[in-house]
Amino acid sequence: MSYRLNYLEELEAEAVFVLREAFAQFQNPCILFSGGKDSIVVTHLAAKAFAPAQIPFTLLHIDTGHNFPETLQFRDEFAERMNARLVLGLVEDSIKRQTAMEESGPNANRNRVQSITLLESMESFGFDAAIGGGRRDEEKARAKERFFSHRDAFGQWDPKNQGPEIWHLFNGRKNEGEQYRVFPISNWTELDVWEYIEKEKIDLPSLYFSHNRACVKRKDSILAQSSFLVPHDADELCDLHVRFRTIGDMTISGAMRSNASTVKEIIQELKEMNQSERGNRADDFRSETSMEDRKKEGYF
Amino acid sequence: MVEMKDILRFTTAGSVDDGKSTLIGRLLYDSGQIPQDQVDLVRNISIRKGLNEIDLSLFTDGLKDERAQGITIDVAYRYFATEKRKFIIADTPGHLQYTRNMVTGASTANAAIILIDARKGVVEQTRRHSFIASLLQIRHLIVCINKMDLVDYDEKRFHQIVADFQDFSAKLAIVDVQFIPVSALNGDHVVHRSNQMPWYQGATLLYTLEHLSVASEINQIDFRFPVQHPIRVDQGSVQDYRAYAGKIESGIVRVGDEIQVLPGKHVSKVKSIFGMGGKVLEAFAPQSISIELTEDLDVSRGCMLVKSNNQPEELRQITAMLCWMSPQVFIPGRKYILRQTTNEVKALIKSILYVYDMENLKRDESNAALTCNDIARVELQLASPIFADSYRNNKATGSFILIDEQSNQTLAVGMIS
Numbered sequence: 001m002s003y004r005l006n007y008l009e010e011l012e013a014e015a016v017f018v019l020r021e022a023f024a025q026f027q028n029p030c031i032l033f034s035g036g037k038d039s040i041v042v043t044h045l046a047a048k049a050f051a052p053a054q055i056p057f058t059l060l061h062i063d064t065g066h067n068f069p070e071t072l073q074f075r076d077e078f079a080e081r082m083n084a085r086l087v088l089g090l091v092e093d094s095i096k097r098q099t100a101m102e103e104s105g106p107n108a109n110r111n112r113v114q115s116i117t118l119l120e121s122m123e124s125f126g127f128d129a130a131i132g133g134g135r136r137d138e139e140k141a142r143a144k145e146r147f148f149s150h151r152d153a154f155g156q157w158d159p160k161n162q163g164p165e166i167w168h169l170f171n172g173r174k175n176e177g178e179q180y181r182v183f184p185i186s187n188w189t190e191l192d193v194w195e196y197i198e199k200e201k202i203d204l205p206s207l208y209f210s211h212n213r214a215c216v217k218r219k220d221s222i223l224a225q226s227s228f229l230v231p232h233d234a235d236e237l238c239d240l241h242v243r244f245r246t247i248g249d250m251t252i253s254g255a256m257r258s259n260a261s262t263v264k265e266i267i268q269e270l271k272e273m274n275q276s277e278r279g280n281r282a283d284d285f286r287s288e289t290s291m292e293d294r295k296k297e298g299y300f
Numbered sequence: 301m302v303e304m305k306d307i308l309r310f311t312t313a314g315s316v317d318d319g320k321s322t323l324i325g326r327l328l329y330d331s332g333q334i335p336q337d338q339v340d341l342v343r344n345i346s347i348r349k350g351l352n353e354i355d356l357s358l359f360t361d362g363l364k365d366e367r368a369q370g371i372t373i374d375v376a377y378r379y380f381a382t383e384k385r386k387f388i389i390a391d392t393p394g395h396l397q398y399t400r401n402m403v404t405g406a407s408t409a410n411a412a413i414i415l416i417d418a419r420k421g422v423v424e425q426t427r428r429h430s431f432i433a434s435l436l437q438i439r440h441l442i443v444c445i446n447k448m449d450l451v452d453y454d455e456k457r458f459h460q461i462v463a464d465f466q467d468f469s470a471k472l473a474i475v476d477v478q479f480i481p482v483s484a485l486n487g488d489h490v491v492h493r494s495n496q497m498p499w500y501q502g503a504t505l506l507y508t509l510e511h512l513s514v515a516s517e518i519n520q521i522d523f524r525f526p527v528q529h530p531i532r533v534d535q536g537s538v539q540d541y542r543a544y545a546g547k548i549e550s551g552i553v554r555v556g557d558e559i560q561v562l563p564g565k566h567v568s569k570v571k572s573i574f575g576m577g578g579k580v581l582e583a584f585a586p587q588s589i590s591i592e593l594t595e596d597l598d599v600s601r602g603c604m605l606v607k608s609n610n611q612p613e614e615l616r617q618i619t620a621m622l623c624w625m626s627p628q629v630f631i632p633g634r635k636y637i638l639r640q641t642t643n644e645v646k647a648l649i650k651s652i653l654y655v656y657d658m659e660n661l662k663r664d665e666s667n668a669a670l671t672c673n674d675i676a677r678v679e680l681q682l683a684s685p686i687f688a689d690s691y692r693n694n695k696a697t698g699s700f701i702l703i704d705e706q707s708n709q710t711l712a713v714g715m716i717s
Contacts, residue, residue: 003520003552003584007307007386012576016588017547020528024601024642048576049545049588052538053531136377143376162374164400164625166407166713168547169639169701173708187388189379273335 008196011188015042016049017168018147018184022131023049023056025148025172026180029129030122033059033079033086035071036247037204038133040078041193042184044202046131047082057131059086062118064110064249066228071247074205089121109251119155122179129172129180137189146170147186153177191270198263207244210261215240222255305381308514311390311405311412311438313429318415319446323484323505324378324391325356330491331506333380334359356484375405384510399658399673400625402432403713407699410514411440413505418451418481422464424659430465431661434472435621435675435715437692440512441469441477444505448497449483455499473692476512480505518585522689523551524612524697525605526641531590543574543590544599549641549696551607553591554582560611561597562604562687568595602643604687604697612687612697619653620700620714621691622670622678628704628711630670636711638682640700646683647702653677670712677717691715 005013019042022029031046033039046055059079079086091110094100099120100113122130136143146165151157153175163171172180185193197204214225217236223229225237228251242255243266260266312320328334338359346355378389390405406412412433416426433441443465451457458481469477480489481500488494491506503511525546533541553559557570571592573583583589591605599605606612624630630649638647655667655676663677670676691698702712 003518004304004306004515005587007305009576010307010586013547013586013588016576017528020545020588024529050531051574052541053533137379140376143378144374159374163710164404164701164713165710166404166625166701167695167699168408169699169713171639171701171703171708171710173703175708187377187379189381191381192386 008192008199011185011192012045012048012196014168014187015045015184018170018182018186019046019049019131021148021170021172022129022180022182022184025170026129028125028127029131029182030058030060030087030125030127031055032118032130032132033061033075034133034248035061035067035075035078035205036133037193037197037208038135038185040133040202040204041196042131042133043078043082043084044200045184055082055084057084058125058127059084060089060121060125060127060130061086062089062091062114062121064091064114066110066226066250068205068207068224068247068250068253070205070207074203078203087121087125089117091117093117094120109249111249111252115155122155127179128174129182131182131184133185134181134183135188135190135193136183136186145181145183145186147183148172149181149183150174151179151181155179157181191267194263194267194270198267204263205247207247208266210241210243210258212239213242213255214238215242215255222257224250224253224255226250305385306514307386307388308411308509308512309388309390309409310442310509311392311402311409311433313392313402313405313412313414313433318417319357319484320391320415321357321359322355323413323415323444323446323482323490324389325359326484326487326490327506328359328378328380329356330487331380331382375401382506382510387509399428399432399675400623402429403436403623403625406433406436406438407713409436409438410517411442411509411512412438413442413444416443416445416461416465418445418447418457418461421461422468426465427468427661428658430469430472430474431656432675434474437473437695437715439475439517441474442505442508443477443479444482444484445479446482446484448481448488449486453481453488453494453496455497458500478502478508480508519550519694520552520584521550522610522612522694523553523557523605523607524549524641524689524694525553525591526643526697527599527601527603527605528642529601530599541592542596543572543592544603544605545588545590546605546642547588548583548585550585550694551610552582552584553605553607558608559591559593559605560608561593561599562606562612563614563685564598564603566595566597567608568593568597570594602641604641604643606687612689612694614685615688615716616682616685617650618680618682618686618688619717620678620680621717622649622676622702622712622714624670624672624674624676624712626704626709626711627672628707628709629672630711632668635705637703637705638680638686638700639703640686640688641697643686645686648681650679650681653679678714680714688716690717 094117100116148170216223243258260269342358376391392402392405462479482489489504527544528546571594574590654663654665689697698716
């Protein structure tokens, strides 16, 4: 027997350690569940970390109301299959309460106001930590995240004043009203996630795989045609063979042309592709530091 | 399809202007790791800044304030992979007031890259960084002598710097040091070999990183298993299940092994081991597992499972190297929480034996204050004993953090001597 781990086994061992620390150090942690592959992998890891016991975390879905129907169906079936409690935080409710305002203008979306709904949901359900599928390789502001990332009483991240996080000694102590975000798969890359999905045979929403869809071509992006999308004059409507590389709000998740219909084919496609994962996310394009700005406000 | 590709974690350090971000940018760019859309983005920023060429350092300088100041202010993690290996880079700030970030980046690293500007040679900062790498027990040091293009790729200059470095590094506890002449700006000896320095027969930086041996760094002798929490199930098809979840920090454990539970010192045997793929007969560091014991003992978070014939030391007083990490200064007589593995005890810093003067690395025995970025040797008194090894023998059981009970901040990190 060789007493060595390969990279996927080492990343898995690290992620499970982080999940167990989150369980031990916080009163009431939840998993931020979007129905996307990263949060599915985190939930899968949580199931392994606590087996044969049930997943000790509630799944919290921050629902912009602009979902792919496929995601919602998958979400509900997944929660039932994993025997996990699922609760929703609705952006619509924040807008009704007028704590959040619907964006206006041609590129209006509900991405930014999600942060408000997240904080309100955490307060109303009493969660003191939210475990997410964020990865440091996704975006440059995320490259500086800790595994245990502190948020002040207003849910804000202060990147210049992060506490030291050294070896694997995570300090989750906090003052009343403060919270943490926990990122068990911080050290995974997009390719690692897919290779792990392949290895563990994890089910994903059908959106990740190539399918025929009515799309809207807008500048360099391809968006799914839907009633949520505010039409532009220059929009071009067409039927395309596409898949989604990230799944979020329907109005901002860009599709890519692809024939990859299995996990193996997606891995092959990723290895050959020369475009970053969030390169298709309209929300990251507003400025070069838009992710950092949103994180400071309480975004995941 | 079991790929034996492993992970190398390395940290990078250098003075502010040594070109560290450019070196990492070059490493990622030349090994084809940067997606085209990011290349385009950085090219556009470079043009807007009035530069003729693409500014490679922009690939790693992330946060707003850093862009404005042109310096790196926090540890940033980067990822890339080749056919041989996966790499995790902890890119740490180079200037003095951020010593704490370098300590952070170095804590999980297998190797450290130290950058030297070929025009300036070995400077105070080089000594400081090498000293910290040695303190944190990093086995491999790769000294990149950068900006060789600015000294006409001069062989003599390279050897002079190597000799200067060896003069002082002889005193450090580093197992393996390699020197590579590079130009991050032009890409010489980063990923590709250079035609400019025919006198250099050694490997490129990437080749060196791909071939460092890391397997032997994991201690597979002394079994240490800090318990994160118990898992109990008694319903449905699972009756009376009681196991202890944790990560094996070092060593190997097998079903049937005689185990002692610290601090109670009760003896039991391993009944079963649950790995990530189900029941196994043995497990090893750094796996996350759960262990069931034959006896029903009182085991909770903070306990440690070890073997009866191989035990850590029981310590109520410890001598340690401490790095102060917080703007909140040390208050004599104030009690702190000491966190070692998953265990916490109250602690008091009884005495400061000496503080390193980071300008010249001399020991200052008259200094009784500790402020941010200070490194000192101290004695601590603990409210109850901990079970520990020296940091040299076991990084996981020989390291700790000090937390302030009132602010909840991590104030300092320590390594047990």
